[in-house]
Structure formats: C-alpha cells, structure tokens
Amino acid sequence: METIVLGIGITALAGALATVAGAAEDTESDIGSQGDPNSQVQLAPQMGYIHRIFNKAVSGEPPAYGLWCALGAGVAFAFLQILHNPALAIILGSIVAVFVQGVYCVTAYLGRTASLAKFEQPVYIDVVKSLTPVTMAHAFVAIFCTVTMCYLMAEFLHHPFALPLLGLVWGIALGAAGSATGNPFYGKERQYQNQNFGAGVPISASGNIVRYAEAGQRSSLDNGWFTTKFAGPASGICFGLIVFLELWRTVLFEHELGQWGAVIIGFVLIVIFAIIDLWVEKWSRTTYGPYEKAEEASS
Amino acid sequence: MSALGGQARGGDGINWKGTAVGIFILLVAILITYALEQSLIPPGLFGSLQGVALVVPLIGIIVGGALIGFGVHFVPVGGAPAAMGQAPGIATGVAMLAAGAGLAGLFGGAWAWETTHDFWITIIGGGIGGGLMMAITCLMVNLTYVFAMGVPSASGKVAKDPITGFTFPEFKSQGTEGHGLPFISYFGGVVGGFLAALGGTLVYLELLLVYQPGLEKLLGIDAGSVAPLAVSLAGIFAIGFFLVNAVLSAYNITGTIEGPHDPKFKRVPRAIIGCAVASAVCGLVAILTVVAL
Amino acid sequence: MTVKMEASAGGIPHKTLLIGGLVTAVVCIYLTYLNQILGVGYFAFFGGIAAVAALWWGSDTIKHLCSYGLGTGVPSAGMIAFGTGAIAMIVATKFGIATPIVAVIIAAIIGAIIGYIANEIINMNIPVMIISLTELAIVGALTMLGLASMACGSFLFENMITNGAIVTAVGLSGAENAGILVANIDATGTLIGGCVFAVIFMLGAIALQHPFNACLGPNESQDRTLMLTMECGFLSMIPVAVISYAYLDLVAASVSLVVSLIGFVYTLREYFRLSRRDAYAWLDAKPIREVGGEQ
Numbered sequence: 001m002e003t004i005v006l007g008i009g010i011t012a013l014a015g016a017l018a019t020v021a022g023a024a025e026d027t028e029s030d031i032g033s034q035g036d037p038n039s040q041v042q043l044a045p046q047m048g049y050i051h052r053i054f055n056k057a058v059s060g061e062p063p064a065y066g067l068w069c070a071l072g073a074g075v076a077f078a079f080l081q082i083l084h085n086p087a088l089a090i091i092l093g094s095i096v097a098v099f100v101q102g103v104y105c106v107t108a109y110l111g112r113t114a115s116l117a118k119f120e121q122p123v124y125i126d127v128v129k130s131l132t133p134v135t136m137a138h139a140f141v142a143i144f145c146t147v148t149m150c151y152l153m154a155e156f157l158h159h160p161f162a163l164p165l166l167g168l169v170w171g172i173a174l175g176a177a178g179s180a181t182g183n184p185f186y187g188k189e190r191q192y193q194n195q196n197f198g199a200g201v202p203i204s205a206s207g208n209i210v211r212y213a214e215a216g217q218r219s220s221l222d223n224g225w226f227t228t229k230f231a232g233p234a235s236g237i238c239f240g241l242i243v244f245l246e247l248w249r250t251v252l253f254e255h256e257l258g259q260w261g262a263v264i265i266g267f268v269l270i271v272i273f274a275i276i277d278l279w280v281e282k283w284s285r286t287t288y289g290p291y292e293k294a295e296e297a298s299s
Numbered sequence: 300m301s302a303l304g305g306q307a308r309g310g311d312g313i314n315w316k317g318t319a320v321g322i323f324i325l326l327v328a329i330l331i332t333y334a335l336e337q338s339l340i341p342p343g344l345f346g347s348l349q350g351v352a353l354v355v356p357l358i359g360i361i362v363g364g365a366l367i368g369f370g371v372h373f374v375p376v377g378g379a380p381a382a383m384g385q386a387p388g389i390a391t392g393v394a395m396l397a398a399g400a401g402l403a404g405l406f407g408g409a410w411a412w413e414t415t416h417d418f419w420i421t422i423i424g425g426g427i428g429g430g431l432m433m434a435i436t437c438l439m440v441n442l443t444y445v446f447a448m449g450v451p452s453a454s455g456k457v458a459k460d461p462i463t464g465f466t467f468p469e470f471k472s473q474g475t476e477g478h479g480l481p482f483i484s485y486f487g488g489v490v491g492g493f494l495a496a497l498g499g500t501l502v503y504l505e506l507l508l509v510y511q512p513g514l515e516k517l518l519g520i521d522a523g524s525v526a527p528l529a530v531s532l533a534g535i536f537a538i539g540f541f542l543v544n545a546v547l548s549a550y551n552i553t554g555t556i557e558g559p560h561d562p563k564f565k566r567v568p569r570a571i572i573g574c575a576v577a578s579a580v581c582g583l584v585a586i587l588t589v590v591a592l
Numbered sequence: 593m594t595v596k597m598e599a600s601a602g603g604i605p606h607k608t609l610l611i612g613g614l615v616t617a618v619v620c621i622y623l624t625y626l627n628q629i630l631g632v633g634y635f636a637f638f639g640g641i642a643a644v645a646a647l648w649w650g651s652d653t654i655k656h657l658c659s660y661g662l663g664t665g666v667p668s669a670g671m672i673a674f675g676t677g678a679i680a681m682i683v684a685t686k687f688g689i690a691t692p693i694v695a696v697i698i699a700a701i702i703g704a705i706i707g708y709i710a711n712e713i714i715n716m717n718i719p720v721m722i723i724s725l726t727e728l729a730i731v732g733a734l735t736m737l738g739l740a741s742m743a744c745g746s747f748l749f750e751n752m753i754t755n756g757a758i759v760t761a762v763g764l765s766g767a768e769n770a771g772i773l774v775a776n777i778d779a780t781g782t783l784i785g786g787c788v789f790a791v792i793f794m795l796g797a798i799a800l801q802h803p804f805n806a807c808l809g810p811n812e813s814q815d816r817t818l819m820l821t822m823e824c825g826f827l828s829m830i831p832v833a834v835i836s837y838a839y840l841d842l843v844a845a846s847v848s849l850v851v852s853l854i855g856f857v858y859t860l861r862e863y864f865r866l867s868r869r870d871a872y873a874w875l876d877a878k879p880i881r882e883v884g885g886e887q
Contacts, residue, residue, distance in 0.1 A: 035382070035390075035391065036378060036379040036381070036382040036390045036391060036392075037379075037382050037383075037390075038379075039379040039382075040379075040382075040383065042809075048883055050880050050881050050882065050883055051880065052880055057805060057806060058798070058802060058805075058806070059665075059666070059667035059670075059798060059801060059802065059805060060391060060392045060395050060665065060667055061391070061395075062391070062392070062395035062396070062398060062399055063395060063667050063670075063671065063794070063797065063798060063801075064798065066794050067794040067795065067797075067798045070790050070791050070793075070794045071791055071794070071795065071831055073791075074788050074790065074791030074831070074835060075791075075831055075834055075835060077781075077786055077788060078788065078834065078835040078836075078837065078838035078839075079837075079838070080781075081781045081786075081838040082837060082838055096830075096831050096834055097831075099830075100827060100828075100830070100831060103823075103827055103860070104798070104802060104824075104827075107802070107806055107820055107823060107824075107860075107863060108802070108805075108806040110806075110863070110864070110867040110871075111803075111806035111807035111816070111817075111820060111867065112806060112807070112808075112809060113871065114807075114809075114811065114816070114866075114867040114868075114870040114871040115807050115808060115809025115810065115811045115812045115870070116809050116810070116811065116872070117810075117811040117870055117871055117872035118809075118810040118811050118872075119810075119872075119883075120872050120881065120883050121872060122871065122872050122873035122874065122875045122878075122881065123867065123868075123871040123872075123873070123874050123875065124875050124876075124877075124878065125874060125875065125876050126875075126876050126877040157410075158413070159406070159409070159410050159413070160409050160410070160412075160413045160526075160530045161406070161409060161530065161531075161534055161787070162527065162530075162531055162780070162785070162786045162787040163786070163787075164786065164787045164788050164789075164790045164791050165531060165534045165535065165538075165787040165790045166406070167790070167791075168402075168538065168790040168791075168793070168794060169402040169403070169405065169406050169538075170403075170406070172395065172398050172399050172402050173399045173400075173402055173403045173432065175395070175399065176391060176395060176396050176398070176399025176400070176436070177399065177432075177435075177436050177439075179390065179391040180389045180390065180391050180396060180436050180437075180439070180440050181436065181439040181440055181443055182443075183381075183382040183390035183391060184381065184382050184383075184384065184390050184440070184443050184444060184448060185443050185447050185448065186382070187379075187382030187383050187384075187390060188382065188383050188384040188448055188450075189447060189448055191383075192383060196472075197448075197449055198448070198449030198450060198472075199384070199449075199450065199472035199473070199475075200383065200384030200385050200450060200472045200474070200475035200477075200478040201383040201384055201385055201474075201475070202385075202472075202473060202474025202475060203380075203385055203474055203475065203476075204474055205474075206383070206385075211880060212880075217879060217880055230443070230447050231443070231447075234439055234442065234443055234447070235439075237439065238435055238436055238439035241435045241439075242403060242431070242432050242435050242436070245431060245435070246403060246406065246407055246428055246431065246432070249431075250407060250410055250411070254411065254414055254415070255414075259414075259415045259417060259420055260420060262407075262411065262424055262427075263420060263423050263424045263427050266407075266424070266427035266428065266430070266431050267427055267430075269431055269434070270427070270430050270431055270434045270489055273431075273434040273435060273437075273438045274434060274485065274486070274489065276438060277434075277437065277438045277441050277480075277482065277485050278463065278482055278485075280438075280441050280442060280445050280446075281441065281445070281451070281452050281463075281465070281479075281481070281482055283445070284444075284445040284450075284451040284452065284479075285451050285452075285465065285470065288449065288451050290469035290470055291469065291470065291471070291472050291473070312715070314712055314713060314715050316712070317708070317709075317711075317712025317713045317715075318712075318713055320708070320712065321708075321709060321712070321713045324705060392664065392665060392667070392668070393664065394664060394668050394671065395667075518753070527780045527785040527786070528753055528782075528784055528785045531784055531785055531786065531787035531789065532682065532784060534787060534790075535678060535787060535789055535790055535793065536678070536679060536682075538675075538790070538793075539674070539675040539676070539678045539679055539793075540675065540679075541675075542671040542672065542674070542675035543672055543675040543676055543706065545671075546664070546668045546669075546671055546672040546675070547672070547706070547709065547710060547714060549664040549668055550664060550668075550710055550714055550716055551714045552664075553664070554664055569713055569714050569715065570714065572713055573709045573710070573713040573714045576705070576709050576713065577705070577706055577709050580701075580702055580705045580706075581675075581676065581679050581702060584679050584680060584683050584698060584702060585679050585682075585683070587683045588682055588683050588686070
C-alpha cells in the first residue's frame, strides 16, 4: 500500500513537472522560431520581407530536446557518481545543457542569416544578444523539469533505464509533443496574424509574415508573449498528460487483471481520447460550417 | 512546397532487382546468425534454448523493424505546411514524431518487462504506450486547430473520410491543400504510434533476451551485475534501430503523409522490405556484441 | 522545409576532407591508447580531437547528400548516421587494439547496405546515396568512439563497463577467456551500464547535422560551415570532459576540459569572423531595412 501511495505521489509530481516542461519547451521554440514555422522565417527574406525574428534552426525540436535532456541527465548522472547529491547534480547538468543550447542557438542564427546575404537580410546582432538569454531561460526550465522527472522515475519508480537514457527518451517525446501541439498556433496564428482567422494560410501568401508590431517592429519576444497564451500551456497539458497517464496506468494497474490491467486501461484511455476527438471534429463542422466561396474571394 | 522534391524518384512501384538483393542479404544475415549459434558459441550458453536462441531473436528484430517501418506510414505528418494550416496533419517531422511515440512506448514496455517478465504483456504494453502518446498528441493538435485557429478538419487527398463519412471539399479554405486532422488521420496516428512502439519494444526485448545471458557468459559475471549493461545496450540499440528504420520510412514517404488514406501509403511494401533488411543487418551486428571472438 | 538547399562549390575538395578526416580521426583515437601504455589518463582528449576530425569530414558529406533534397530535412541524415554508427562502434570495441579499424570496416558495411536499401529498395535513386551513407556511418562510429574514449580514457569494451579503472588491455579474446574481469563488477554507473553513451549519441548526431543545417542558404560557404563544424565538435567535447570527471582523475579530466575550451573559444571567434564576412550587413539595434516587400 505504501509503495502504491508513493507511486501515485511520484506520478502526480512527474506529471506536474512534465506540464511545466512542455509549456517552457514550446515557448522556447516559438521565441526561437524552431521547428516547422522556421521555414517561413527563412522564406520571408527570399520574398523580400526582411525581418527581425530570431531564426535559430538547430534541428527539429524532438532531436534538439533529445540532446538537451539527455545531456542534462547525463551530466547529472556523472555528477551523481561524484557528489551523491541529486539536487546539485541535476542543476549542474541542466546548466551544462543550457550552455550547449545557447551556443547552438547563436551559431544557428548567425549561420542561417549570413547565408541569406543574397536577399539582403542583415544580421541583427542585438536579436542574438537580447533573445538568446530568453530562450536559454525557458530551455533551463524545460530541461530541469524533464531531468528531475526522469530522476524520479529512475529513483523512486525503479524504471530499468539509466538516467541518461530516460533523458533521451523523454526529451524526444517532449520535443515531439511540444512541436506537434505548438507549431500550428505559432505558425498560423502568430506569423500570419495578418491573414483571415478561421482559415488556412493561402499558399500564395507564404513568406509574408508579420514583421511589425502594434507599435514598432515585432521581436521574437512578442511571439513568446503571444504563444504563452495558448500554445505553451496546450503543449504543457499534452506532455503532462502523456507522462502522467503513462505512469498512472502502470503504477496503479500493472498487477490487475492477470497483469494485463495497464494494457487494458491504456486501450480504454485511447478510446476515450478518440471519442473526444470525434466530438471536437463534429463540433467544428456544425458550428463553423462550410466555407462560403464569396467570402473567400476577398482574401 | 516541393522545392526539395525535384529529384527523380521511382514512383510508387517496387524495384524487384533491389528487393531480391535485399531479401538475399536478409537471408544471409539469418544464415550467419544460425552458423554463429551452431558452431561459434559454446554449448550450454543459452541452456535449453540452444539451437534457436540467436535466430529467433534476429527474426524478432526483423519483424520489429518491419513493424516500425509499417507504423511510420500511418502517422499523419504535414511538416511545415501543416504549421501554416496549408496541409493536413501534424506539424512536425515524420521520423521524429514516430520516434517520440515509439520511445514513449519503449519506456512503458521496458518497465512492463521489469515487473511482469511476460513477452506479450511487454510488447503489447509498449505498443499501447505509443498509441496513447499519439492519441493525446493528436487530440491536442485537433484542439489547437479547432479552438485556437478556428479551422475545421479537411483532408486534401480524399473527398470523404472513410471512417466517419464526413465530406471535405467544402471545409477546405481557399488556397490550401486542406488543414486540421480528420478522424482518419487521428486513427492513423494512433495505429501508427501503436505499431511503431510495438516494433520498437519488440526489438528492445529481443536484444535484451540475447544480451542478458550472452553478457553473463562473456564477462563471467552474475545476472545482477550484468542487468544494467544489458538494459542500457538493448535500450540504446533499440533507439538506434528505431531511428534507422524511421528515417528509411521517412525517405520512402518523402516528407509528408496524411495517414492510411493517402495515396503515398501504397508505397508501404517497399518500406517494410527495406526496414526488414536494414534490421537484419543491424541486428546481426548487434548480436555480434555478445559473441566471443 | 521549403527552403531550397544549395551547396556551395569550390573550397577544399571532398576527397581531401575524406582522407584528412578519416586518417586524423583514426590516428587520434589510437593516441588515446597511450593511456593504457603509460598508465595515465590525460591523453583522453585526443578522443575528442578525433571526433572533431570525423565531424569535419562528415558535415561535408551531409552537404553533398542533402543538396539532392531528401524530403525530410538535414537532421534525419545525422540520425541515421549515428543509429548505424552506434551499433558498429559498440561491436568494434571488443576487438582490442584493432578497435578503430574494425569500427571503420563494420560501419562501412552497414552504411553501404543501408544506402543500397535506400537507393534500390526504397527507390530514392540518388547517385551519392550509397557512398554518402557509408561515409556517414563511419563518421558516426568514429565520432562516438572518439567521444566515448574521451569520457572514459579508453576505447576498449572492458574499460567502458568498469568504472573508469584503466585496466591494461587484456581483450575479450575468446570463450576460454570468459571471466577475465572481476567476478562482480558494479556496472550501474559506467559509460555503457549507465548509458552515458546515449548522451554521446545525441551530442554527435546534432553536431554532425547542425553545421550544414545552420548554414544552408544561397550564400553558404564551405570554410564557414567547416569552422562551425569544428566549433560544434569542440562544444560537444566540453560536456564530455565534464562527464569524464566521473571516470578519470582530476588532472586528466581538467586537461580535456581546458583543451576543449581553448578549441571552442578559438573556433567560435573564427566562426563569428566568417559570419561577419559573409553577412549582408552586421547591424546592432537597427530597424528593419525594407527592400521591396509591402510595408
């Protein structure tokens, strides 16, 4: 009984940490225009739209976060061998990982922007100076939460994987969940805020991203401000649910129903989520209704 | 959106010569494993399993690799255009999204093996873990599309959803190839996550079953000491296999796919054969780790 | 990705990079063997230098491969390189003193088969596919071998599974020799047992794909990309040096850390210089310059 109670506590804590990590991850990637929306930031100068958006294309978010989290976990693991102090080890690991992340961000911005010289896109070095610390701060939150979560899994839930491997596994999952949920919101709603709401961006408008703010010029900090309103928390809930339900179904049900309990509960959860999804799709079709051709012509 | 797709590709057909060579390589890999198992490995290493212990895991690895390749094709991935609401699917890379689901499943599967030591619970449990990850992710994607962007789901490749019967052309906004995540793509995502994670967990488990007794014998240390080594080696190799197979499948898809209803899905036999051959070769080399020289 | 990938022409020919990178990497990995011969740990940093050399060659290979357009972006090439390289490298570590050579051979075989699969079964029909994936698999194996030997001071399997203790090379040379190691080692914290290996895997994979991915564009220039590659290599050495504090003595790990920091600072400064050279303009706190897009 006691182990079950401890297990549930760890599960809840891991879920909460994952939620924070997901929110920070998505905000970080949106401030840096990482992931798929990056293509538009890259495309804009080619279409004649010079901008001051932070363009840090390290790679897709899943491999990038796979590295940051594995690195944080690996360095923490190495320090655990020497220091035997988890809190200190995890923080030091996260700091090393964030240092690497920051350098990758700077080199990515410089490289991409310098290679766009043909389209007269200058390197705005103040963008690097002002926004790299912001992305590093968000990345620190994401990495620290993920590594702590992995430590809890390894130490208290006795998962067979070693800490660095858990960091790699959950880092890739974090990047996958965050980029899947957050990218459309940043890509469509923020980069193309000048386009119609409730419709996709016409392919002909590609590259015409919003470059000016309400007053002055849009900086990527504005993008972080915008995406924390929805995409960040949504990514957080997504990753938090993944971690929480994955642990919850195993901790509580793995010995039930001839040890098939966790599998059956997992299947039931999938069916429930599928039904919710079907309802959402139906709701959107009946509420929004089909597009009318006449209105479309004006866009 | 096809600035990258300009090179000559072989269409949807199967290259029979290449496939034949591939299957030949696969059979050679199995034969080498069989020879290793019979002659080079000292008798008694695998106890009563002597005679099948390497070949069966290799076949498991091949099946696992093929399942990963098969599963990746179900995952609806729209890439960069999806992030702008220009194409349906999830806005990220196909290989890495599948890897995210597969590794989340691998996490569950490895854990299930630790507590139950039951083959079927482990691999099905791993598969369910991947399916659950995709179910949650796809739901959140759809919530974003519907509630934050006000975009209903519309497929660009088919006019009607084969499962729900919803029609799409009138829900497609002008100048796009469709957007959102129709239910058929949702279904594809869950099935793809399930199959990919099932394959990944199968690869992990078969490697673990080779490494646990193999390393014990090779290093002459007891089972408790060898467990972390075996788990870590099997884990990192499973991730390596996963990435190789997922990237090969992504090459087959060439970027984006909407799910099982997409015409590109017809290319799936190529990926299954390719992933099976790749897994056979990589599996043979991975098994060599425990073969004494 | 909607960005057109264009590879710059000219510069150092690929063959020179190939031979230079391969030879330097293998030689530097062998130099870490001085640790075993002299019974010390401070030659470990040569492993990191080997990784830098291998990456230097590999990023040029990635450029050649990805200029054909794979449809999946640059990072996937790094992933497949390290997925195959990791398997080849671990198996090769069992071959004692022959490890680096065996790693190259096994990786070449796996890479060639994967390339054949991609080209002939999956019908990619890219002329450089087979040779590129072969090269990338070798790069992956050598990079991982280099960084692993930097972390634990040796490229031998038996040292990667014992906690940093530099044992003299005995080799796992046959079934009759089974049981050469201490009866019950605690492998939980070791390079392989603790899966610190996973960190090296990702460090290498990102460092391999990042330079071309970050520099692609119409004004990509080879010297800048290669400088970024070296910067990524030295940057990857820093965390490995930090990790090596757990496996090597204080002096050895500090030597690695200092070498990687010096290399990192130098290459980063050079990269800034080259970026400044190639950039259209280098502006600090200046507004958007309009060139023709609508206001």
